[in-house]
Amino acid sequence: MKRFSQLIQELELSNKTNDKIAALVSYFTEADDRDKPYVIAMFTGKRPKRPITTALIKQWAIELSGIPEWLFGESYSSVGDLSETIALVLPPAENAIEKPLHQWIAELAQLQGKTDEQKKSYILEAWNSLNTQERFIFNKLISGNFRIGVSNKMLVNAIAKHSEEDSSKIMHSIMGKWQPNEITYQELIAGAHVNTDNSWPYPFCLAYALDTAPENLGETTAWQAEWKWDGIRGQIVKRNGELFIWSRGEELVTDQFPELHFLKDELPDGTVLDGEILSVKDGKVQSFSTLQQRLNRKTINKSQLSDAPIGFYTYDILEYDGKDIRQEPLSARRKILVDIIGNLTTKDIALLSPVIEFDSWEKLAELRATSRELNSEGLMLKKLDSVFHTGRKRGDWWKWKINPYTVDTVMIYAQKGSGRRANFYTDYTFAVRDGEKLITIAKAYSGLTDKEIKEVNSFVNKNAIEKFGPVRTVKPELVFEIAFEGIAESKRHKAGLALRFPRIARWRKDKKADEINTLDDLRQLLNSTI
């Protein structure tokens, strides 16, 4: 595990992509081949089933360290990471063991089905044999959740560099279905599992935000315009009689959307569709907040099925008749897509995402302004001769979103961040005015520069009124403009409504707290979007 521990340290100490890739390449050059599939699985979020619940792990750590639970909680809020908190509060190890990474992982997997007592004795012995950094990694192995700032793309680039293989092939291979205990690193690089696997999706083609006037894109006739839908980007794969639905996050979400299962019978084998999973009711796309109510649930009940029925708006076809057609121009792929959708017997669930007719950029801009009426986020512009790229590439596809909503708010609470910002107040709660009172409307973390964070931090230190654990109530003085993508009714929030994807647009140093928006302003906005 030493070599892996070193890799983690190297990855953590640099913010530069090149340094991280260099650290990964040297890891793949030096590490035990048997460890590598596990590392790739971890970094791409392929989690093994948790052998032990978080609650138990936490309980044992508290017991062993002899501190009260509230103090563990305070420690956690200071550190910002549970695995690390546990690694730090445990008493120093009395022994030292070195086992290769794959062995640790295999041993943890074998704990499945054991009694809690057996699990506990294994974990305690491990903790007592590892130093702080190794313990931290061991705890991460238990949770299987290793977010370390390595994107799939970065990992793939590193493996490609190390193995001198084509990166898109490696992307295919690691995105497919495989188990680290059933595949060797060499097989993984070679993509040995991919051909026999029915489920593998293609990497999504992503668009950059349009950063120029559309006129600069040239002739309108070279472009296809579509609505940019606000749902879950998805890929539907039908091969050898099996149906798979992948989300953009490379998760298999087939079971979450039973409405789409008819495609298993109706799509021809060897078909892969790209599109947006949306909630569509009576022919109208509903807001993302409606769709959200039924996402990531283990079971979906009847009222969810009737309140938020699913539709799939198809954008593109990537595989047809078992052949990868991503290199065909968009115009040709669209023709095939029209046929495929037209041939479905079940109508009105899997639909073509409409192509917008337009003959001038001015006309298109006018149409774009109506996006919100359709619950769309704006437009997508795709070059008619474009291939379906792997990942994000400039030039062929652009998203031309409508501007977000904004609201002026005042900061009322601050909390220290986690990760690299654990020592600074970076998590803020914002309020709008409701008569004489201030009412919480959003929490936001991002959007400030490090310099601004330091400034806010010193404001919080000087103006904290009350403490609630890690939270500080501060004088309502600092005004921030919050941008958000949507607004929905919410019983859980005191304000009776919730903002979607709120983030700090800018710090309005020019405004005073009595100039912020009111709750009525937001209610009006809510009523206008329903």
Next chain:
Amino acid sequence: MGLIEFTNRGIYCKQGNFYIDPWHPVDYAVTTHGHADHVKWGNKNYLCHDLTKPILKQRYGLEDNVQTLPYNKEIDINGVKLSLFPAGHVIGSSQIRLEYKGEICVVSGDYKVEYDGISTEFEPVKCHTFVSESTFGLPIYTWQPQELIFEQIINWVTDNNTKGKTSILVAYSLGKAQRLIKNLAGAFPIYVHNSIANLNEAFVEAGVDLPETIRITPEIKKDELQKGIVIIPPVLADGRWVKNLQQPAIGVCSGWMAVRAGRRWRSADAGFALSDHADWRGLLLAIKATQAEKVFVTHGSTAVFSKYLNEIGISSAEVTTKYGAEDDEVIGEENKEEIK
């Protein structure tokens, strides 16, 4: 309240009519140690340890109105018996022991319990009332023995050396820098920034046994620096001078480096959790050794630490002070400019 009270000027002893580490000018200030958050310019009189005097002179130009004491020698101030005991934090750092009509109070300033090889070792003092810091008052902070950390630093420097990188250690000019010099001397030549060199000279003049170091001047070539260890204060770590060195590798020496988030916040290449403050266990050990009936917790994790002390049966309260801002370290205006 007995011997001390907490006023908006600082910790005040009414019976003796003096302040300890006041943050606004007063007539009579007793100084625990030379860090900027404990020394304010403008008091009429200062009392400190013999080895804090050269610091006050070098950093703040204070000399004529500074009275000194060795450790463990009692003097009388308006009927209050006052003596200094080593706090182990930096050279000259002292706990202030006050005794009046059998009532004993100890104000510890900043302290650590591990002997660092250069500051006189911390000595627990029995008292009724103890004033403690709590900079690292959370159970996540457990320091490794310093020998292990110095071994890691030497390994890091050796590795940098072979890779053509320049090893830059970031450490407070007062305290951490001398601790590094004392413990790393011999392995590599040590180059130090002006603010550190000035203090070192003052210490050597006062009789402190410090290994030899080289003051960084524009004449020193970059490849010489690459082969040694460069020590600079935190304010210069992000500066242009560092960036222009041969493949600079920055190693930050601070207790905050114990946590990953601390290591990531500064653009450090390595973090060494070497602290001049007591860790969680050190704080508890020190406090229990005083057998104090009442513990006031000043700066750091005050709320949490104080709550915990009460839970384990040590009566405690948190106090708001202006200590604990060592980041704003004063290194002298002339030294803030980068080395040309």
